[in-house]
Amino acid sequence: MSQAASDGKGSYLPLVPRLEACPFCRQLFEAGEVSTCPECDLRLADPSDLPPSADALAIDPTPPLPPHLQPLPWTYLGRGRALLLGLAVLGLLAFFAPWVHETAPELRDLSGFHLARRLHWMWAPAIAFFVLIPLVLTRRSIHRMRGARLSIAMLATIALLTVALRVAFTPATSSLRPVRFTWGAGLYATATIALAALAASARFGGRLDPLPASTPPVDTPPRAA
Structure with missing residues (x-):
């Protein structure tokens, strides 16, 4: 019999099984099904503990560094x-x-x-x-x-x-x-x-505000003739 949980209104919903993923191929398995990936021979881990996959980065790339963390040129002479x-x-x-x-x-x-x-x-x-x-x-x-x-x-x-x-x-x-x-x-x-x-x-680096926000360039689609 499958386990179920109450939604607070008297009805019952099936429990979602806890999943584990391979750190390399990201194949998913139910917790306790296997301890290592049968294809990669790597120990499974919680998906929330793994960094974004290559496919995820292609869809949602890493946001740019905040302005105060971006490296400046070696010849930069401002801010003290x-x-x-x-x-x-x-x-x-x-x-x-x-x-x-x-x-x-x-x-x-x-x-x-x-x-x-x-x-x-x-x-x-x-x-x-x-x-x-x-x-x-x-x-x-x-x-x-x-x-x-x-x-x-x-x-x-x-x-x-x-x-x-x-x-x-x-x-x-x-x-x-x-x-x-x-x-x-x-x-x-x-x-x-x-x-x-x-x-x-005491003033080296200046203040953090106001700093211009850096946004990645957006590719504009070509206009129809």
Whole structure:
């Protein structure tokens, strides 16, 4: 006797058997009839767990990506890409500019590069600005740009903290070995660039709205003569 279910009005309707499908040929079988497809020798699965078949995609193709997920050209410079790339290049140049003008015990100018050769933690600004360039270049969609905001802010913070530590911890001076110096333009430029990059990171990628909706081209049938 076939199983039936009530429809709530006193009548009974036959139960629809649960089906399982082959992941390859999509042939359907009743649950418990067989465990594998007799033709493909693949284990059957619930049809709802399988991706759309080729025939289904031909009838109803996959919708296009939302605008904020679509990849942009490598040369795209909007939404803060050009600004951050320019700041990263300027940060690298500032690393090789004079950070310290020393007048005692020697008369010399020391760049960030020269300081980093003596204090290894001083490499941090150069590494941060160098990493910033590929980080920005590889973010080619609005979604990925916005997702990189925190990473960019951390890199800018690293460069800014390095400047703060350099200013806070200065060489000791004494009557036997006097140390006299002034800070150079490279240090001030690095701090300014790091602050600008930190501010720009909050707007990297821009807003999600309004974004133009992208629609696939529709083939227009030829008009009758």
